[in-house]
Amino acid sequence: MRTANRLLDSQSDMHSRRFxxxxxxxxxxxxxxxxxxxxxxxxxRGETGTPVDFLPSPGTEASAPASEAxxxxxxxxxxxxxxxxxxxxxxxxxxxxxxxxxxxxSARRTYNFAVSGARTPDLLSLLDRENIRTMMxxxxxxxxxxxxxxxxxxxGWRDEAPPDPDxxxxxVMSEIEKTLQEIRETSPKSRIFFIGLYNPFVSxxxxxxxxxxxxxxxxxxxxxxxxxPDFTLVHTSDLFSHRDRLALDRFHPSGEGYELxxxxxxxxx
Amino acid sequence: xxxxxxxxxxxxxxxxxxxAIVLGILLVIMTLxxxxxxxxxxxxxxxxxxxxxxxxxxxxxxxLRRGNVNESWARSMRxxxxxxxxxxxxxxxxxxxxxxxxxxxxxxxxxxxxxPLLIAVLGSxxxxxxxxxxxxxxxxxxxxxxxxxxTSKLITLxxxxxxxxxxxxxxxxxxxxxxxxxxxWDAPTFNGFQFSGESFNADAVRQLPLWQDALIAYGLEWYAxxxxxxxSLMLSVIFKSSAASIGTMLASLVGGTILTRISPxxxxxxxxxxxxxxxxxxxxxxxxxxxxxxxxxxxxxxxAWAVGAxxxxxxxxxxxxxxx
Numbered sequence: 001m002r003t004a005n006r007l008l009d010s011q012s013d014m015h016s017r018r019f020x021x022x023x024x025x026x027x028x029x030x031x032x033x034x035x036x037x038x039x040x041x042x043x044x045r046g047e048t049g050t051p052v053d054f055l056p057s058p059g060t061e062a063s064a065p066a067s068e069a070x071x072x073x074x075x076x077x078x079x080x081x082x083x084x085x086x087x088x089x090x091x092x093x094x095x096x097x098x099x100x101x102x103x104x105x106s107a108r109r110t111y112n113f114a115v116s117g118a119r120t121p122d123l124l125s126l127l128d129r130e131n132i133r134t135m136m137x138x139x140x141x142x143x144x145x146x147x148x149x150x151x152x153x154x155x156g157w158r159d160e161a162p163p164d165p166d167x168x169x170x171x172v173m174s175e176i177e178k179t180l181q182e183i184r185e186t187s188p189k190s191r192i193f194f195i196g197l198y199n200p201f202v203s204x205x206x207x208x209x210x211x212x213x214x215x216x217x218x219x220x221x222x223x224x225x226x227x228x229p230d231f232t233l234v235h236t237s238d239l240f241s242h243r244d245r246l247a248l249d250r251f252h253p254s255g256e257g258y259e260l261x262x263x264x265x266x267x268x269x
Numbered sequence: 270x271x272x273x274x275x276x277x278x279x280x281x282x283x284x285x286x287x288x289a290i291v292l293g294i295l296l297v298i299m300t301l302x303x304x305x306x307x308x309x310x311x312x313x314x315x316x317x318x319x320x321x322x323x324x325x326x327x328x329x330x331x332x333l334r335r336g337n338v339n340e341s342w343a344r345s346m347r348x349x350x351x352x353x354x355x356x357x358x359x360x361x362x363x364x365x366x367x368x369x370x371x372x373x374x375x376x377x378x379x380x381x382x383x384x385p386l387l388i389a390v391l392g393s394x395x396x397x398x399x400x401x402x403x404x405x406x407x408x409x410x411x412x413x414x415x416x417x418x419x420t421s422k423l424i425t426l427x428x429x430x431x432x433x434x435x436x437x438x439x440x441x442x443x444x445x446x447x448x449x450x451x452x453x454w455d456a457p458t459f460n461g462f463q464f465s466g467e468s469f470n471a472d473a474v475r476q477l478p479l480w481q482d483a484l485i486a487y488g489l490e491w492y493a494x495x496x497x498x499x500x501s502l503m504l505s506v507i508f509k510s511s512a513a514s515i516g517t518m519l520a521s522l523v524g525g526t527i528l529t530r531i532s533p534x535x536x537x538x539x540x541x542x543x544x545x546x547x548x549x550x551x552x553x554x555x556x557x558x559x560x561x562x563x564x565x566x567x568x569x570x571x572x573a574w575a576v577g578a579x580x581x582x583x584x585x586x587x588x589x590x591x592x593x
Binding site for chain 2: 018020021022025026028029030031032033035036037038040041043044046049050051052081108110111112113114115116117130131132134135138161
């Protein structure tokens with residue numbers, strides 16, 4: 001009954017409180033209803049704007065990095081991404097840490113645009129993106145790891161070598177040539193670090209044959225691109241040939257593996 | 270005849286202080302949001318938004334490639350990827366923190382759980398409280414038709430739902446404007462991103478200035494909230510305690526959302542009102558959890574739920590025994 005009394009009370013002093021208890025809330029909600037009702041109706045009537053007249057922007061003015069400070073990006077496949085690294089840092093994160101330890105000036109952290117499982121066509125279409133081009137122009141170190149998935153493919157050389165490894169290599173090599181050409185055109189002065197191949201299957205029956213193929217591949221890379229003074233092949237096969245530095249998936253490097261690769265890049269800077 | 274009743278209901282609702290609590294909750298949350306936006310603004314001063322967006326796209330792609338994501342997550346990731354790429358291609362930073370953008374984002378961010386819950390808090394009270402305070406007998410024995418009583422309660426609830434949304438929008442501007450840039454109402458925004466499977470149709474995209482885009486997003490959210498208000502009125506009629514009706518609403522909001530996320534194969538889930546609730550999100554370009562949920566479908570579905578809930582509410586309320 002207490003509330004009922006309160007209700008009766010409120011009737012008596014309603015005039016003094018009329019504003020806060022009625023006029024204000026009612027006006028506010030009326031404004032809200034009109035405003036939102038207008039919005040809802042304009043959606044229903046399909047007044048959701050004009051077709052986009054923005055052309056893809058021609059790319060903003062890329063600010064060239066200060067020449068002495070490292071500004072790196074990393075592109076490519078799972079190896080570039082950092083798959084298998086329990087810390088998730090991968091080459092990019094570990095390189096930043098390593099540069100910091102060595103007191104090498106770096107303008108910013110390393111940007112990681114790599115995608116696990118990427119093959120050369122994937123990377124080529126990424127390089128078409130205006131934004132990626134801008135990022136490349138703003139960098140002076142470009143780290144690339146690509147080609148592994150094209151070579152190993154889904155088939156997995158784990159069990160058997162492909163019928164004709166050399167023809168596969170030729171095909172992939174020409175794709176990589178296209179890729180690196182594209183990168184060079186966009187960013188003529190940057191240093192390119194290309195991550196070499198290693199043999200993850202050393203301890204399998206096919207291990208010996210595979211190691212030979214990997215070495216052949218790496219030497220072909222050097223042969224092909226070695227005349228570019230700013231191209232560096234980052235050797236990795238020795239890191240994995242006699243020491244087990246593979247991640248749990250027995251394919252990608254472990255944390256230690258990534259750490260050593262990052263150090264090699266830092267050595268070169 | 271109906272007008273004084275609405276007036277009376279409004280008075281009671283404000284007296285019960287629930288709306289003050291709702292405003293308080295909004296104020297606290299918006300203060301936290303504006304602080305976080307301010308921090309983000311400070312941290313991002315040197316960051317490169319192009320690189321950040323590009324990295325986000327790469328991260329999405331990695332998660333998609335890894336393959337063990339369920340279909341509804343995959344759809345929303347693909348949708349977001351395309352949206353971000355669209356902004357990147359046109360050199361527009363979609364996340365530059367400005368107060369108008371916070372206002373715009375509020376419709377999406379709060380529309381999905383916070384606002385429906387607040388409406389449920391208001392709505393649960395409107396009938397149940399009469400019961401717990403013992404005033405229902407007083408009310409029902411008056412010479413007023415019962416449907417008029419319930420209609421006045423419904424109108425009042427709808428008015429308060431509208432006011433809550435407006436208060437959220439106004440508060441989000443007032444609280445954030447002093448600490449982050451307050452201009453930018455005419456910044457370009459894009460909507461109408463369409464997806465069918467993996468392909469993305471950029472031709473369907475439309476552009477609007479932010480203020481107009483915000484009006485539409487709020488309009489859609491408002492419609493969704495009216496549906497929520499109708500459903501919570503029904504719950505309030507069914508349950509005699511406010512706690513039970515708030516609890517049921519909370520459970521269906523959270524449970525329904527989880528359900529659509531964990532079992533995307535159970536496609537009947539698209540008929541839950543929760544699946545259609547985030548209208549502003551779908552308008553902005555997020556993918557609904559199930560295939561075949563167009564905006565029209567979502568709007569009709571919410572309308573159907575609201576009408577159904579109101580039918581149940583009226584049926585029970587007009588027949589209930591006063592001493593039951």
